[in-house]
Each structure stands twice: as structure tokens, then as C-alpha cells.
Amino acid sequence: MNTPNIFSTRLPIVALVAALLAAGCGGGSSSQQTETPTTVTTGTVALLFTDKPTDEFRAIKLNLVEATLIGGEGQQTLFQGVKSIDLLDLTNYNEPVVFGQVEVGIYTKLRLIIDELELVPDDGGPSIFPALPADGKIDLLEPKGFAVLPGRTLMAEIDMDANKSIKITGAGKSRRVNFRPVVKAHFMDGGLPDKLARLEGIVSEIFDSPAGSFRLCSAEMPDNCVTATTSAGTSIFDSEGLATDFATLMVNDPAVAIGRYVVADDITLDALIVEIGGNSEQVSGNVVSDPVDKQFLLLSDDSSDIVVELQDGTKYFDAVGELGADSVVLGADLEIEGVRPAKADPADPDLIRAALVFVEAEDDEQLSGTIIEPLDAVARSFGLTPTAGSDTCVRVDNDADILLVDTAASEITMGTIDDLALGQVVDLFGATAEDSCFDANEVIVDVVP
Numbered sequence: 001m002n003t004p005n006i007f008s009t010r011l012p013i014v015a016l017v018a019a020l021l022a023a024g025c026g027g028g029s030s031s032q033q034t035e036t037p038t039t040v041t042t043g044t045v046a047l048l049f050t051d052k053p054t055d056e057f058r059a060i061k062l063n064l065v066e067a068t069l070i071g072g073e074g075q076q077t078l079f080q081g082v083k084s085i086d087l088l089d090l091t092n093y094n095e096p097v098v099f100g101q102v103e104v105g106i107y108t109k110l111r112l113i114i115d116e117l118e119l120v121p122d123d124g125g126p127s128i129f130p131a132l133p134a135d136g137k138i139d140l141l142e143p144k145g146f147a148v149l150p151g152r153t154l155m156a157e158i159d160m161d162a163n164k165s166i167k168i169t170g171a172g173k174s175r176r177v178n179f180r181p182v183v184k185a186h187f188m189d190g191g192l193p194d195k196l197a198r199l200e201g202i203v204s205e206i207f208d209s210p211a212g213s214f215r216l217c218s219a220e221m222p223d224n225c226v227t228a229t230t231s232a233g234t235s236i237f238d239s240e241g242l243a244t245d246f247a248t249l250m251v252n253d254p255a256v257a258i259g260r261y262v263v264a265d266d267i268t269l270d271a272l273i274v275e276i277g278g279n280s281e282q283v284s285g286n287v288v289s290d291p292v293d294k295q296f297l298l299l300s301d302d303s304s305d306i307v308v309e310l311q312d313g314t315k316y317f318d319a320v321g322e323l324g325a326d327s328v329v330l331g332a333d334l335e336i337e338g339v340r341p342a343k344a345d346p347a348d349p350d351l352i353r354a355a356l357v358f359v360e361a362e363d364d365e366q367l368s369g370t371i372i373e374p375l376d377a378v379a380r381s382f383g384l385t386p387t388a389g390s391d392t393c394v395r396v397d398n399d400a401d402i403l404l405v406d407t408a409a410s411e412i413t414m415g416t417i418d419d420l421a422l423g424q425v426v427d428l429f430g431a432t433a434e435d436s437c438f439d440a441n442e443v444i445v446d447v448v449p
Contacts (some may be wrong), residue, residue: 031257040104043068045078047098049158050195051087058301059120060087060162064112065136067098068292071107071145078102078190082115092319092335092358094157094195106145110156110185112138119166122301130166130179134410140179141413146187159184164427164444180407182444185414198316198337199226199269201277210419212246216257216269218349219393228269233315237278241339241353243313246274254278258337258356273315273355277339283352284335284360291328298334306350308336310357333360345416363407364429367392367438371424377417384428384438392436394428396420400440406447415445 013411030351047067048280054060062085067078078100085097114136140158148154164182187208204225205215212230230236249255255278259271284302294310316323328334337356368387376382396402396417404413413419420426420443430440 006293013210028344029111033332037236038355042101043100043104043148043150044153045148046155047078047158048094048155049085049090049160050094051085051090052161053165054088054125054163054164056122056168057088057119057162058122059118061116061120062084062087062114063116064097065115066111066113068111069102069107069110069148069164070107070109073103073105073107073281076102076107080095087090087160092196092317092360093198095442097158101124102148102152104148106147107144108145110140110142112158112183113318114138119177121342128177130177132179132410133181137410138183139409139411140183140185141411142185155188157184157186157188159186160172164429176296180405181410181412182403182405183412184285184401195319196258197269198258199228200256201254203249203251203255206251208247216251216255217324219254223262226269228259228271228274229262230271234271234274235311235315235355236274237276237311237313237339237355239279239339240341241275241280241309241311241355245274247428249274249276256280271311273337275337275339275355280337280339281352281356282335282337284333287330287332287334290299290330291325296328298336300424304350306352308334308338308357309351309353314357316357317361319361322361323442327359328357333359334358353396358401362378364441365431367394367430367440369426369428371420371422371426373422374423375420380417382420384426395437395439396443397430397439397441400430400442402443402445404445404447406449408449411447420445 064083064085066080069078073130075110081096083097084137103152114132117130117132119130121128146154160183165180167178167180199216201216202219203214204217205223207213207326209230213227215225215227217225236244238248238250253276256275257269257271258273259269262270264269283298283300283306287296288299291296291310296308298306298308300306310325316325316327335358336352336353336354338352340350340352365382367386369384372383372385374383380398382394383391384394387389402415402417402419403416404419425446426440427444428440429442430438
């Protein structure tokens with residue numbers, strides 16, 4: 001499947017212009033500097049969506065129709081309209097979906113409105129349309145508040161975890177699919193998440209300074225652009241998926257840049273990978289042969305075989321950061337970004353030349369049950385009576401997310417260890433330690449009104 005154009009279905013650079021303007025509002029010529037300064041009363045809020053992979057569905061589609069900030073300053077609308085999002089297009093990347101300017105102030109709630117959720121089963125069955133709680137409203141609460149500062153960009157990473165939101169019970173005709181809004185929001189003022197960003201567009205300009213930088217613009221909206229920078233460590237590939245250098249890149253070339261955002265005077269993309277040609281795609285699957293001579297066989301998620309050809313500049317990543325070529329091992333689940341070259345003979349095997357190999361993380365274990373004694377907030381531990389099995393002990397990681405989910409009100413609060421209480425029903429994600437205690441990196445509390 002070809003990777004969708006990020007300016008249309010993935011919606012990144014179109015919205016970044018507002019952030020670029022806000023971040024660069026301090027600049028100007030000497031004549032401008034003599035003018036009376038204008039008080040800046042607005043800041044920019046950027047919503048970046050991400051998701052986890054799932055084996056159940058090949059697409060999870062929703063329409064975002066509204067995003068609103070709520071707090072002491074009242075309500076500020078970030079977005080109204082219709083933005084169609086496939087959550088599974090967001091696996092392994094943060095994708096900017098909405099950028100908007102709002103009045104400065106302290107806000108405690110981000111309200112999202114979605115008007116449809118479509119689950120497309122991986123087995124080819126008919127789409128499923130679960131009922132949405134609260135008529136599609138999802139409230140993300142931050143009790144401590146988050147600040148929108150004058151002329152600054154506040155990044156809000158929205159993690160819509162489909163695996164934890166979609167609960168399937170029963171089988172056959174009695175099978176039920178329920179949607180519980182397990183959605184996390186992390187707010188970052190003046191900073192950007194470490195997750196990779198992927199931008200696709202047309203090269204409109206190549207700059208002399210800094211060397212190796214260029215402007216990438218939407219094919220549909222040429223005025224909407226982002227500057228990307230490269231360095232000696234950037235891997236650059238041509239339209240055949242082969243390693244090349246920056247001199248190959250020309251104005252009007254379609255290109256993909258993968259990297260991380262940097263905030264200085266402007267928002268720029270520090271490119272780790274540049275793919276020239278606009279014909280790159282992504283393939284996910286399982287490694288079924290050991291790499292030999294920089295090639296290995298991947299059993300893709302659609303059950304077809306494809307030969308993956310590694311290049312000298314191929315990058316290797318997982319959710320934590322950069323890896324080496326030794327991360328490609330038999331049995332690993334990978335997502336490959338690259339180019340399928342034309343076949344010399346139709347009988348030749350399918351092949352993709354890899355620009356990026358992303359190693360998928362092992363799925364966390366899940367443990368569900370009711371909190372019992374001993375509950376110790378200082379030690380970050382509690383007892384648990386699981387839905388199946390005998391009582392066990394639980395330890396909560398220091399950096400674990402604790403979500404208080406009120407499904408009836410469709411309200412999610414980012415909680416703390418002090419919000420845990422005896423009798424709460426919880427879903428835990430993590431791993432069982434050698435001492436048989438469960439180490440949780442995420443705690444989801446079902447709030448009973």
C-alpha cells in the first residue's frame with residue numbers, strides 16, 4: 001500500500017504555517033525594530049496525533065470535527081471543520097493534525113469532538129462502527145493546568161491508543177465492540193516530542209545557508225511549507241531507493257523527510273532521512289529469514305513475502321531511539337519505509353529497498369482486576385485481585401501514565417499515584433517481574449460516577 005500524501009490524509013505541513021509565524025514573531029528589520037512593540041496576546045497550540053499498532057484492524061478511521069481549549073479564560077476554539085484521520089497511519093510517527101492560535105492563559109481541559117469511528121477488520125470482514133460515548137465528545141483533563149504563553153508554541157501530543165480503547169467481548173453473532181476513550185494528552189511548552197515526524201511534499205527551494213537545507217511545500221497548497229535541514233549524518237536516497245547525496249535533490253522534486261522537529265526562532269525539521277521521488281511506501285511484517293548479504297525475507301501483514309534490501313544509509317529505530325543493523329533478527333516485527341524498484345522480470349520476487357527499519361516493541365502484558373490492600377502511595381505499590389487467578393502485588397513505574405477514565409462522561413484525567421484507591425477496577429500494562437509482582441508502566445482506572 002502506498003504511503004498517503006501527508007499534506008492530504010496525514011495533514012502535517014499545511015497546519016505548521018501558523019506555528020512558523022508564531023515562533024518567528026520576534027524577528028524583523030532594523031526599521032521594524034524602531035516601531036512601538038506590539039503586545040502579544042496569543043500563543044499557538046499544536047495537536048500531534050499518534051497511535052499504537054494493532055493486529056485486529058487494518059484501519060481505524062475517525063473524523064475530528066472540533067477541538068477546544070477550556071479553562072479560566074473561557075473557551076478557545078482551535079479547530080472546527082472535518083479532518084479525517086486513520087489512526088493506524090500514525091503508528092511510529094507523530095503527525096501534526098491541528099495548529100491554532102488562542103488567547104494566552106491557563107487551561108485545564110482539551111475537548112475533542114469526533115463524529116464517526118470506523119474499524120476495518122484485518123480479516124476482510126465488514127467495517128464496524130462502535131457507538132461513541134457522549135455523542136463523540138472526548139474531554140482530556142489536566143487538573144494542574146497547562147499554560148499557553150505569548151508567542152510560544154504549546155505542543156499537545158494526543159495518543160489515541162486503539163488497542164486499549166476498543167474492547168471486544170463475545171464471538172460470532174454475539175460479538176460486541178465497545179469504545180472506551182483511552183486517550184492521553186501530554187502538553188509540552190516550547191518543546192517537541194521525540195517521536196519521529198514524517199513530512200511529504202515538493203521541494204520549493206534549496207538554500208545556500210545553512211548548507212544542506214531546503215524548503216518542503218504542500219503540492220496542493222504551495223504556500224504551506226517547512227524548512228528541513230540535513231547534516232553529514234542524514235541518509236539520502238534517490239527515486240530507486242539507492243543511497244545518494246544532497247546534490248541529487250533539485251527544486252520541484254517530490255520528497256519525503258523523516259526526522260525530528262526543532263524549535264528555535266522557527267520550527268524546522270532536523271532530517272535524518274530524505275527520500276527523493278515521492279514513491280516511497282511503508283510495509284509491516286515479521287522477519288522470517290536471517291539477514292544475508294544485506295537482504296532478508298519479510299512476511300508482510302497481508303501474508304505476502306517481500307525481500308528487504310538494506311542500504312549503506314538505512315536507519316534503524318524503535319520507540320526509544322536509534323538502533324543498529326543488528327536489531328534485524330529472526331522473528332522481529334518491523335515496519336519498513338522505502339522504495340519498491342520496478343521489476344526487470346514479472347517473475348522476480350517483490351523487493352523493497354529500506355530507508356528506515358522501525359522495530360516494533362513487544363506488546364505489554366495486560367493484567368486487570370480490583371485494587372486491594374496494601375495500598376502504599378509512597379512505595380507506589382498495591383495489591384490486586386485479578387479477574388482470573390490469585391491475588392498479586394503491583395508496582396507502578398515512576399514515569400507510568402495513570403489515566404482516570406469516565407466512559408459515561410467520556411472524560412479522561414491524567415492522574416497521579418494519589419488518585420488510586422481501594423476497590424477501583426483497573427487495567428494494568430507492563431510486565432511480570434522475577435519476584436512475580438507486576439511492574440506497571442500504565443494504569444487505567446475505570447471511574448464509576
